[in-house]
Amino acid sequence: MNTPSPNHLPLLLSLVLAALLPLAASAAAPPPANAPAPDQAAVAPAAAPAADAAGTRALDQQIQDLKKDVIDLNRDLFVLEEELLFPANTQVAVFVSMDVGDFFALDSISLKIDNREVANYLYTPRQVGALIKGGVQRLYVGNLKAGGHELVALFNGKGPNERYYRRGANLKFEKGVGAKYLELKITDHARAQQPEFEIKDWE
Amino acid sequence: MAVLAAASTLVCAAGTVSLVGHRAPDFALPAAVGSNVRLSEYRGQAVIISFWSSRCSVCAKQLTLLDRLYSTYRSSGLVVLAVSVDDEPLHAEEYARAHAASFALLLDTAKAVSRAYAIDSLPSTVLIDRGGIVRYWHGDDRADDRSYVTQIRALLDDVVAAP
Amino acid sequence: MTPGRLCLGLAAVLLAVGQPGAWAARKADPDKLPSIRVQDLHYGDVLFHFWADEDSGLEALTRLEAYNHWQRMPHHAIDSQLLAAGLYLQLTMHNEAGERFQTLLGDNIPQPVRNKAWFYLGKIWYERGYYDRSEQALNRIQGALAPQLEAERMHLLVNVLMRQGRYDDAIARLKSWQGPADWMAYARFNLGVALVRAGRLPEADPILTAVGTLQSDSDELLTMRDKANLALGFAYLQADQARRARVPLERVRLDGPYSSRALLGDGWARAAEGDLRAALVPWLELHRRNLLDAAVQESYLAVPYAYGKLNAAAQAAEYYEAALQSFSSESDNLDAAVARIHDGHMLDDLLGDDKDMRYGWVWQLKTLPDAPQSRYLYSLLADNDFQEGLKNYRDLNFLQHGLLKWDDSMEAFAAMIDTRERAYAERLPRADALLATDAPTRLRAARAAVDSRLNAIETGDDVAALGTAEERAQWAQIAALEEQAAALPPGLERDTAVDKLRLIKGVLYWRLDSSFKERSYDQRRALRELDAALEELQNRWVRVQDARATVPTNTGEFAQRIADLAARIKAVRERLVDTAGQQNVYLQTVAAGELTAQKERLAAYAVQARYALADIYDRAADQTQSGPAPPSAPEPK
Numbered sequence A: 001m002n003t004p005s006p007n008h009l010p011l012l013l014s015l016v017l018a019a020l021l022p023l024a025a026s027a028a029a030p031p032p033a034n035a036p037a038p039d040q041a042a043v044a045p046a047a048a049p050a051a052d053a054a055g056t057r058a059l060d061q062q063i064q065d066l067k068k069d070v071i072d073l074n075r076d077l078f079v080l081e082e083e084l085l086f087p088a089n090t091q092v093a094v095f096v097s098m099d100v101g102d103f104f105a106l107d108s109i110s111l112k113i114d115n116r117e118v119a120n121y122l123y124t125p126r127q128v129g130a131l132i133k134g135g136v137q138r139l140y141v142g143n144l145k146a147g148g149h150e151l152v153a154l155f156n157g158k159g160p161n162e163r164y165y166r167r168g169a170n171l172k173f174e175k176g177v178g179a180k181y182l183e184l185k186i187t188d189h190a191r192a193q194q195p196e197f198e199i200k201d202w203e
Numbered sequence B: 001m002a003v004l005a006a007a008s009t010l011v012c013a014a015g016t017v018s019l020v021g022h023r024a025p026d027f028a029l030p031a032a033v034g035s036n037v038r039l040s041e042y043r044g045q046a047v048i049i050s051f052w053s054s055r056c057s058v059c060a061k062q063l064t065l066l067d068r069l070y071s072t073y074r075s076s077g078l079v080v081l082a083v084s085v086d087d088e089p090l091h092a093e094e095y096a097r098a099h100a101a102s103f104a105l106l107l108d109t110a111k112a113v114s115r116a117y118a119i120d121s122l123p124s125t126v127l128i129d130r131g132g133i134v135r136y137w138h139g140d141d142r143a144d145d146r147s148y149v150t151q152i153r154a155l156l157d158d159v160v161a162a163p
Numbered sequence C: 001m002t003p004g005r006l007c008l009g010l011a012a013v014l015l016a017v018g019q020p021g022a023w024a025a026r027k028a029d030p031d032k033l034p035s036i037r038v039q040d041l042h043y044g045d046v047l048f049h050f051w052a053d054e055d056s057g058l059e060a061l062t063r064l065e066a067y068n069h070w071q072r073m074p075h076h077a078i079d080s081q082l083l084a085a086g087l088y089l090q091l092t093m094h095n096e097a098g099e100r101f102q103t104l105l106g107d108n109i110p111q112p113v114r115n116k117a118w119f120y121l122g123k124i125w126y127e128r129g130y131y132d133r134s135e136q137a138l139n140r141i142q143g144a145l146a147p148q149l150e151a152e153r154m155h156l157l158v159n160v161l162m163r164q165g166r167y168d169d170a171i172a173r174l175k176s177w178q179g180p181a182d183w184m185a186y187a188r189f190n191l192g193v194a195l196v197r198a199g200r201l202p203e204a205d206p207i208l209t210a211v212g213t214l215q216s217d218s219d220e221l222l223t224m225r226d227k228a229n230l231a232l233g234f235a236y237l238q239a240d241q242a243r244r245a246r247v248p249l250e251r252v253r254l255d256g257p258y259s260s261r262a263l264l265g266d267g268w269a270r271a272a273e274g275d276l277r278a279a280l281v282p283w284l285e286l287h288r289r290n291l292l293d294a295a296v297q298e299s300y301l302a303v304p305y306a307y308g309k310l311n312a313a314a315q316a317a318e319y320y321e322a323a324l325q326s327f328s329s330e331s332d333n334l335d336a337a338v339a340r341i342h343d344g345h346m347l348d349d350l351l352g353d354d355k356d357m358r359y360g361w362v363w364q365l366k367t368l369p370d371a372p373q374s375r376y377l378y379s380l381l382a383d384n385d386f387q388e389g390l391k392n393y394r395d396l397n398f399l400q401h402g403l404l405k406w407d408d409s410m411e412a413f414a415a416m417i418d419t420r421e422r423a424y425a426e427r428l429p430r431a432d433a434l435l436a437t438d439a440p441t442r443l444r445a446a447r448a449a450v451d452s453r454l455n456a457i458e459t460g461d462d463v464a465a466l467g468t469a470e471e472r473a474q475w476a477q478i479a480a481l482e483e484q485a486a487a488l489p490p491g492l493e494r495d496t497a498v499d500k501l502r503l504i505k506g507v508l509y510w511r512l513d514s515s516f517k518e519r520s521y522d523q524r525r526a527l528r529e530l531d532a533a534l535e536e537l538q539n540r541w542v543r544v545q546d547a548r549a550t551v552p553t554n555t556g557e558f559a560q561r562i563a564d565l566a567a568r569i570k571a572v573r574e575r576l577v578d579t580a581g582q583q584n585v586y587l588q589t590v591a592a593g594e595l596t597a598q599k600e601r602l603a604a605y606a607v608q609a610r611y612a613l614a615d616i617y618d619r620a621a622d623q624t625q626s627g628p629a630p631p632s633a634p635e636p637k
Helices: A008-024 A036-043 A053-085 A125-132 B002-013 B057-076 B089-098 B112-116 B145-157 C003-015 C041-052 C058-069 C074-090 C094-103 C111-127 C131-139 C147-163 C167-175 C181-197 C201-212 C219-238 C242-249 C259-272 C276-287 C294-309 C313-342 C346-351 C372-381 C384-437 C439-459 C469-487 C492-623
Strands: A091-098 A105-113 A116-122 A137-143 A147-158 A164-175 A180-189 A194-202 B046-052 B078-084 B104-107 B124-128 B134-138
Touching (some): A053 C058, A053 C094, A053 C384, A091 A105, A091 A125, A091 A147, A105 A137, A116 A137, A125 A137, A137 C041, A164 A180, B046 B057, B046 B145, B057 B078, B057 B145, B078 B089, B089 B104, B124 B145, B134 B145, C058 C074, C074 C094, C074 C111, C094 C111, C111 C147, C131 C147, C147 C167, C147 C181, C181 C219, C201 C219, C201 C242, C219 C242, C242 C259, C259 C294, C276 C294, C372 C384, C372 C492, C384 C439, C439 C492, C469 C492
Parallel strands (some): B046 B078
Antiparallel strands (some): A105 A116, A105 A147, A147 A164, A180 A194, B046 B124
């Protein structure tokens, strides 16, 4: 997307100026025949660069290919790190999602698993905005042995009348084989004019 | 990730000056007034982080200087974050009220951020370029007005001032 | 459209994909984008980073690709493909974006998505200069897009037509078009310019005048207003309607970017009307400005020209001479600048040691450093190719820096794997040896044997079998003696022996029998305890087997992956440095070329000035044939 290209105008300008200059010559001296040329070169948009077009295109291609390789590399590194540090059979991940956000301005969340604090995250307005738009933040990734565990989440924020308050939610869950995903859901309960906090187990 | 955090702590512990030329460690802190602040959201702008404490008398002068600079250059993309290392956030908040600064005053009660930046003296001021890289470091308040201005303009114009 | 709005717009349209029923619009708030209903948590995470991170989508794209690899977003196949395409576009990777959009054109793709794909493909083709392909793509869109996108589509189409010189087509489209208010000004501007190009000046006038008199606070719109006035003014100049040219030209802001050209044009307009004294007003104003501006350079000739026309030969000569001086020294400066460029310092001057790391095509260089030769590059920066090249250079640097953070991690991973490997190398042989003994099986077999023996004993009431060692010995002894006794010849000896033995055996038997139940019970209990121990052993055995089975293959594989990736990082980093270097050379060539062109223009102007000056001196000499010696002509340079 772009504004009307500036190229329209200078092109116009060059044509006009070209026409103008010969007129400027004094009556006595013949106007230099090639006067228009320098003007065109001067004001035409982007005098053709000395580098040839084919060379430019090749370099551009090279850069795009290189960028793609960097993206692929970034992806593979991300994948390696997670598979190495948080293999699927022990992985547990906790996500955060938020409803419209009329009744609760999220400030921070702290997470405890089996009574041990594993996350304490501060939210900026920008991030809260991302949640409200529908983003779901992966707040925490960790490892757990198979068996029973408990997740306790504490939500700090401001309520509808600018008062700070803190709410909690907890969930006992069973870790089996394969990754476990849990979702902290902050929803607006329109009738009660209160936010609700629940933890959903994505079996 | 955990490994990364451990590794970067190692880097930082080696000394404050070693951070120059490296990416500024990201952090999020609550503000004395207003919403939480996260450093990485300011990528694209030049950022000054000044570590201070309400008990450090010289820090006040530093903050006043920064306030002046901020009002001059904020429209060109300068951001100033003053990080208080006071144990008791109330002290910092009182200070904030007494010296109405126009920039954000952040509370690092747990000292996690000052540790990450290996702060060992106050005031310490870190200047970060638009790409998030630490470019200049002042471990005291002897840097005069003019050197700050030169550096700030360099960061805003993306040209490195001659050292 | 401002860059900020672009990002918002891109986000909005990309994510507004209609899977029927996938919308969960909450409140009827026209300012809010409808919420996306996320059905896969990881897709939500990608979106979160897309909106929250300040890196032009790099983190979001990395995660998107990773989650795709693990197939964690099954409900959002089309959504994620569309988002990926848009992110690649945002990261200036047109080829990749184009390919991704192509894949969204299939029959099984919903029409709204296909429309979007055609739209973005049209845009990509346009930017790469393939105008007919662009037009085809844009015309493949069926039905209407969202209003903002629809406006942009029209705008693109018009640009394509105008690039192809098809002004009448462009005019036809623009005339009948209605769009959002903020786009109408651009549309009218384009219409005006198209009409001028098509030679329909009378029609262009009211339209360009409307744009040229619009009220606004927006810098963008004010600039467009200036452009409209400038275009109209010069169009009239070219059409020899000088008086009409002045009105729009005098509306151009004196402190705006088009001020110089407007002043030049205004002067020409006045000159064309014959009022050279009036023409001097804007031209003298221009003359005071920076010689770098092409319009200013022309004023250096225009002013003495005017004086010449006004018969002020001395002043004309003075200005011509001054012009020659200025052109000459400026020419020297240009030489110095070109030399410096070839020395390779240009980009350092422009960008400094470390560059603005913002990634993506919305970035624009706004300020220039103060180094002398940078002054000449203003015109260069208006050049699209140069800007793109500069952005590429910065992008490459940004990516390079991004890879640095992985160096520490790779070391840590390798160390981790190494530790694991050593630990296992130590414990594995022992574990293997232990596993090889297959103790549980043997023990179970032994237990089974004991169990069946016990059964036999109990069933057969074999009381002797559970006796103590001593008792069993005695029992055996008695049995042996019984045999001996039976072998004796019948008689008193034999009878006595048998009786005695019977007594002893009876006593022993009685003892054995009374203890049998208890002993049997003890044995059973011991067996049960053994069972418990065996089960425990079995469980542990299975765990050891499992661990043994999974670990070795993992570690070896990871070690390989880590090594491969470390090598790739190194290779990519080298290519980044190398390509940045090539890009630098390209930019230098473009910059040097531009400066050389400027120098040639100055040279051409200098030639004209010399001709004009010589002419003045000639005429002065003619007039004072017998008078004092004419002022010596300046040395030709």
